[in-house]
Amino acid sequence: MTKERLISLDVFRGFTIMLMTIVNNPGSWVHIYPPLEHAEWNGCTPTDLVFPFFIFIMGTAIPFSMPNKQFDFAVFNKIVVRSLRIFCLGLFLNYFGKIAFLGLEGIPLLIIRLIITGIVGMALLGSFNQKIKTYLAFAILATLLFLAYSKIENYQDVRIPGVLQRIGIVYFFASILFLKTTLKTQIGIATSLLLFYWFLMACIPVPGFGEANFEKDTNLAAWLDNLVLNGHLWSSSKTWDPEGILSTIPAIATGIIGIVIGQLLNLETAKIEITKKLSIIGISLLVLGLIWNLVFPINKSLWTSSYVLYTAGLAILILTLLHYLIEIANYKKWTNIFLIWGVNPMIVFFLSGILPEVWSMIEIQNPEVISGKINTRDYFYDFYISPQFSDPLNASLAFALLYVVFWTFILWLLYKNKLIFKV
Template sequence: MTKQRIISLDVLRGITIMMMVLVNNPGSWDNVFAPLEHANWNGCTPTDLVFPFFIFVLGAAIPLAILTKELNQQSFLKILTRSLRIISLGLFLGFYGKIEIFNLVGYPLLISKLIITGIVAYILLGNFKQKIKFSLVLTLFFVFVFLAFSGITAYNEVRLPGVLQRIGIVYFFTSLVYLKTEIKGQIIIIGLLLVGYWATMTLIPVPDFGPANLNKGTNLAGWIDNLLLKNHLWSFSKTWDPEGILSTIPAIASGIIGLLVGQLLNSSLAKKEKGLKMFGAGLALVISGLIWNEFFPLNKSLWTSSFVLYTAGFATLFLAAFYYAIDIKGYKNWTKPILVWGVNPMIVFFLSGILPRVLSSIKITNPVYTTGNLNEIPEQIGLQEYLNRFWILPYFDEPKLASLIWALLNILFWSGVLWYFYKKNLFFKV
């Protein structure tokens, strides 16, 4: 028995993962248009909507995917396995650049990394019996944890938090909430998580820094990250992480809000009534988020409670619009190029994270290198930088436009790959 897919939800997921790939793969991080950058701290840009949209969709899909609302050993093991697979995919992205094998360098090392990537992808995305699947992913997960804390120099500073890690954690807890509670209980949990997080961040003094604050690097969430995951945090911040420990708690609320909308979609109400309820709920959430913003500012890195409501509200409004156009009015012909993204999100997110690492490992002689330049211009550069600087940038006067073209070419490339997977009925499930 399977439940009927809701195309509008697949479309929202497809657009979201497409945007993830777009914003994560500019030609140059020094040349990005403002809407494709995250807010420096407080605030919310279009790019800041992408990650919470994915978590919202993840939550909304749970009641559509879990056929029996019963928590037993089998269902718990299935949820835990999927969560660990998602987390392990994210961990491997962090470990990829740190892999060292028998002092190999250059292309032998790159080939070895690609072989390891293939093995890891097969373990985490392959179709095995449940017990085998769980044993494989649990073993791999503990290998990553062991390496990170083993004292081996190469892995001393590998990043442990991340986007996929947060997605896996949110999926685990949101699924359990769905199986153990009803809608009223889920609303109460959302309230407790958001109010509790606000109180924690604004009332509890920060050791070593003094009174509670929401500043970069001195807030309680950052202090906890640095205490528990020292040296294993985001390389650009060093002492805190945008996908850190404490800020994952309100992210669970983002997933549960999606869960509520998913249960609405799965209900027996008329389609028009579902659409109206989604529109009303989305509007209320956005307004609530803006009001709370006055006291607890919108902030993606801290995943503030106002940010949860605001972004979940926009996700609900987008879904309501797609639901009206696709599932109510029947305008479906335009959706196929997006659906190919929506039905295979994890494989493309994982591989699109590996590809730039591979391209950067392939070294090309720098055409502008000259001897005696006092090392100001490197003799060799990565293939990605080479293609951007010498194949794309010369055709555009605006570096930011050239950088965007590279990102769009990534979208085009992965669209072709995903279209092939779709035609061959290849759907990679974690």
């Protein structure tokens, strides 16, 4: 397994998805340590690094998965289908909590949702020949989009954008650019995308609002999201989406930076020399991001150009450190726990978003309320975790860490049996 993979990249991926799991599963959303929350708007916390790190890592892995740079219809078809499968997995996650069937509620409805999830999961993660993969991907996408715009009450406000959706889109463009352009052209395209996005956001007046701005609800990206995806946006905002249309442009630049770094790691050059080059690039991008932040604030929700450079610089520096420790110094004993997370990210992405909803749908008797019910997730947290801690912040974090332990056991079993789920 590891001979065909860059171990340091898998470790980086594993660390990132582990951090994502902690961030997404606190015991209480009211009690969260500040570093484990997103920045309110401008700025960047450790939590705001997770998503761009994923896209950077995905881009970096592309040169390793396509070393021959062969491009024909078969390769193009594989890229399209993989992008669609990733997109559909993310889109289905937005559907899970809305699935209804013949007025069923409670456990019967949960069983129906799990059956449908199993069918969709097998269709998108299963090993089929390329022709069947293609048919399944297009059929699932068409079905989900049809339901979203069918005016069926349950699905009329289902969210279309999302994390996996953006990853699928970026993967498509980054893969094509890697196969069809040179390293110099890729750098030029990434630079152009960042400058173009800055120009759009900073110079184009916003219809109905006036001058260009970077504020919530009134910026150009929010206007476009609300125009094209009205009714199908992030439920917490309803008027814009953190994974919206316009902000996907600079996200593609994040993926391109990843493929540039992947190609540098593949150079037939002494590893220590590659490490020095990567360090210089990482520091340079980090500094440029901080400078650009003065006029185009670092902002995850807008995925600003300064945010791209800042987060890419940090990602490169972290990967460089890992590359030195693992590939050069050969210090690998500590890597296993991150490896088992890093080689199976898609199964965690998909199921870790569904399991909390499953637990929330299963209700039991509430010991503190006569004839009252409480879902199993809240019961476990309120009666077994929270009482063990005097500080609610520690209790909330403990719940998240226990969830990580749970997934570590699952992923260890998969790793031990050489089971890797890919799209």
